[in-house]
Amino acid sequence: MRFLPTDEQSDFARTLRSLLGSAEVPAAVRAWADGDAGPARAVWSRLAGTGLFALAVPEDYEGAGLLPLELSLGFVELGRAGVPGPVVESAAVSVLLTELADEALAKRFLPGLAQGGAPATLTLPGGSPYALDADAAHCFTVSAAGELRLAAGHGARLGSTDPARRLSLPPAGGGELLAAGPAVIRAAGVAGRWARLLTAAQCLGVGEALLARTVEYVKQRTQFGTPIGSFQAVKHRLADTLLDLEFARPLVWAAALSPGPGEVAAAKLAAGEASYRAAMTALQLHGAVGYTEELDLSLWLRKARPLRDAWGSPSACRAEVLRSLTPARR
Amino acid sequence: MELAHTADVEAFRAEARTWLRAHVPARPLPSLETAEGFAAHREWEALLHADRWSVVSWPEEYGGRGVDIVKWLVFEEEYWAAGAPGRVAQNGISLLAPTLFDHASAQQRARVLPSMASGEAIWAQAWSEPESGSDLASLTSRAVRTAGGWLLTGQKTWSSRAAFADRAFGIFRTDPDAPKPHQGLTYLMFDLRAPGVTVRPIGRLDGKPAFAELFLDQVFVPDEDVIGEPGQGWRIAMSTTGNERGLTLRSPGRFLAAADRLVGLWRAQGDPSDTALRDRVADAVVGARAYELYTWANASRFAAGAAIGAESSLNKVFWSQYDIALHETALDLLGPDAELAEGEWAEPWVFSLAGPIYAGTNEIQRDIIAERLLGLPKGRR
Ligand SMILES: Cc1cc2nc3c(=O)[nH]c(=O)nc-3n(C[C@H](O)[C@H](O)[C@H](O)COP(=O)(O)OP(=O)(O)OC[C@H]3O[C@@H](n4cnc5c(N)ncnc54)[C@H](O)[C@@H]3O)c2cc1C
Numbered sequence: 001m002r003f004l005p006t007d008e009q010s011d012f013a014r015t016l017r018s019l020l021g022s023a024e025v026p027a028a029v030r031a032w033a034d035g036d037a038g039p040a041r042a043v044w045s046r047l048a049g050t051g052l053f054a055l056a057v058p059e060d061y062e063g064a065g066l067l068p069l070e071l072s073l074g075f076v077e078l079g080r081a082g083v084p085g086p087v088v089e090s091a092a093v094s095v096l097l098t099e100l101a102d103e104a105l106a107k108r109f110l111p112g113l114a115q116g117g118a119p120a121t122l123t124l125p126g127g128s129p130y131a132l133d134a135d136a137a138h139c140f141t142v143s144a145a146g147e148l149r150l151a152a153g154h155g156a157r158l159g160s161t162d163p164a165r166r167l168s169l170p171p172a173g174g175g176e177l178l179a180a181g182p183a184v185i186r187a188a189g190v191a192g193r194w195a196r197l198l199t200a201a202q203c204l205g206v207g208e209a210l211l212a213r214t215v216e217y218v219k220q221r222t223q224f225g226t227p228i229g230s231f232q233a234v235k236h237r238l239a240d241t242l243l244d245l246e247f248a249r250p251l252v253w254a255a256a257l258s259p260g261p262g263e264v265a266a267a268k269l270a271a272g273e274a275s276y277r278a279a280m281t282a283l284q285l286h287g288a289v290g291y292t293e294e295l296d297l298s299l300w301l302r303k304a305r306p307l308r309d310a311w312g313s314p315s316a317c318r319a320e321v322l323r324s325l326t327p328a329r330r
Numbered sequence: 331m332e333l334a335h336t337a338d339v340e341a342f343r344a345e346a347r348t349w350l351r352a353h354v355p356a357r358p359l360p361s362l363e364t365a366e367g368f369a370a371h372r373e374w375e376a377l378l379h380a381d382r383w384s385v386v387s388w389p390e391e392y393g394g395r396g397v398d399i400v401k402w403l404v405f406e407e408e409y410w411a412a413g414a415p416g417r418v419a420q421n422g423i424s425l426l427a428p429t430l431f432d433h434a435s436a437q438q439r440a441r442v443l444p445s446m447a448s449g450e451a452i453w454a455q456a457w458s459e460p461e462s463g464s465d466l467a468s469l470t471s472r473a474v475r476t477a478g479g480w481l482l483t484g485q486k487t488w489s490s491r492a493a494f495a496d497r498a499f500g501i502f503r504t505d506p507d508a509p510k511p512h513q514g515l516t517y518l519m520f521d522l523r524a525p526g527v528t529v530r531p532i533g534r535l536d537g538k539p540a541f542a543e544l545f546l547d548q549v550f551v552p553d554e555d556v557i558g559e560p561g562q563g564w565r566i567a568m569s570t571t572g573n574e575r576g577l578t579l580r581s582p583g584r585f586l587a588a589a590d591r592l593v594g595l596w597r598a599q600g601d602p603s604d605t606a607l608r609d610r611v612a613d614a615v616v617g618a619r620a621y622e623l624y625t626w627a628n629a630s631r632f633a634a635g636a637a638i639g640a641e642s643s644l645n646k647v648f649w650s651q652y653d654i655a656l657h658e659t660a661l662d663l664l665g666p667d668a669e670l671a672e673g674e675w676a677e678p679w680v681f682s683l684a685g686p687i688y689a690g691t692n693e694i695q696r697d698i699i700a701e702r703l704l705g706l707p708k709g710r711r
Contacts, residue, residue: 229707235706235709
């Protein structure tokens, strides 16, 4: 047993981190929110160069195999950098199509997804009714009856509390029918679980970014003649934030190692709550400047809450955790 | 990264499980915070020791099995899952023993460890004083040089299980003129029945004499009972507090077992429409799992050579808060029966309430986390 990332895994995360650190992601987020997808696409294509998107696609279709652990480590970095776009959904679509094992569909979509050039978004039964970023991605939908469709365009746009999440209703009429039946329902279940796992990883990264920025801020912001970071009330909130994140992290790793429903729900619950609490702490400790959209901190502040609720609210995750318990633990 | 154990570890688990199944008392022992319970627990520890299960991680020469941290954690999982009794020898095993392994002479280890392993000598921790709690370095109990040893004078307090224990370990001021409070302290061991020692039990919230005050009046301690160099007491004491806050005092096995019992209680008498309570049960399950996994990650780090550091403070705040939340949830599930003092959850709940206070209060731990792990500036203390 060695419950730590291997050197290779850590190197991969580090590579992503430094790539994203120099990619001017905040500007891309703001452009994305304004409807200009160009800068975000440039970030994605640099990410694609690392092989990130290939980690959700089998080798037969130009992928690297389905590697949830590596992918999760990567999604922590996406969260840390605040990368916009339907990254979780694109990976979930890859998983859905892989699980369906329909040769023609796989050939048609998976290579593009592996290369990051053809992002996709997805709505599933029981999930959010709103498609994320459908105006910049292929919009897949699975109906309660088990019909997988590729929508043509998208329905009415709806504003999100995070302007960088561009929501819309799936278009009326459904679009091209790609597959139907129990196999679709089953594949959608697996895809939904991956979406939940990767959202958990993203939450962890968002929380880490919020904590790091806040720690830096309270060291340099001075009031009463001393850095506010020397005040105990400030310190203790940040200590609690670290605590939340550090105890969520191993849940995310474990879920990536064995993505069963209970493990994934536990990871999403803990990481989602940790990042949202990190956001509340970051906001409070920045004071009024934290309450402005001007400060880049706002990009993560606004993301934390929607991500906490996306692909399984805390309540849904708690119910799943209990449902998945076998009567005796061992 | 992986979580699967080797076949060797699983074989060890099976051996432990078999032994525990055959030996764990069918009915819970009386509370170890009573004279009767203490005696019963001592017998249990002797039984554990006879088959070398009392201190599995110690070297064989002291009664252990020399197992690594992974097997120790697995043993703990089995121990608590089997419903085995709490350990009266715990303070000695988790605090004094690591200190001895790191700082004592071979002769001291040979003299002290075997009787600790067998439960023959139960140890109490004599650190806190009435005026020195969080600010432990301000302590004033003295040890004064005399022929062949030292004479202890002063008062210690909140000493867990000292009401029934045999010996104690603590820090004493040997150089009152040292320029700083952390200097001039000496770490030593003494007999709770030595002339000059008065032990006054203190009832905790539920009235049980779970800790005691110690009045020391010229108590003789031979040189051979000084651990490390005189004057180095603070450094020695601090080098082992990581154990107290960290894993050895509160291994995840304990919380996994408690969470299992809680789920059982919820299934038996939870109201399905009370989703708020259901959510707290789920949180207890997730918390136990998080603590378990966090510990496995740390165990992997230790196995790779890392030392216990300030992250033991994260551990301490986590398990102490977790323990209270879990027990409060159990009481809420019990409704009116929660009040019954003899109930299964009553004593563990009372015990959980002390978690944020002992082993360094959570306020002090948060300071350590903020300053040492986040690098925030020191404030006024
Ligand atoms: C069940 C139990 C068992 C114990 N067993 C032992 C034992 O076996 N041996 C032993 O030596 N001791 C033992 N203790 C004592 C324990 O170590 C002390 O209680 C602890 O160190 C706190 O000291 P205090 O109680 O004097 O509280 P104080 O230090 O007076 O603190 C009171 C409150 O003030 C807060 N406070 C103090 N300083 C600060 C600061 N700088 N910043 C913010 N808040 C602060 C504390 O966090 C706390 O909330 C035990 C205590 C309990 C409850």
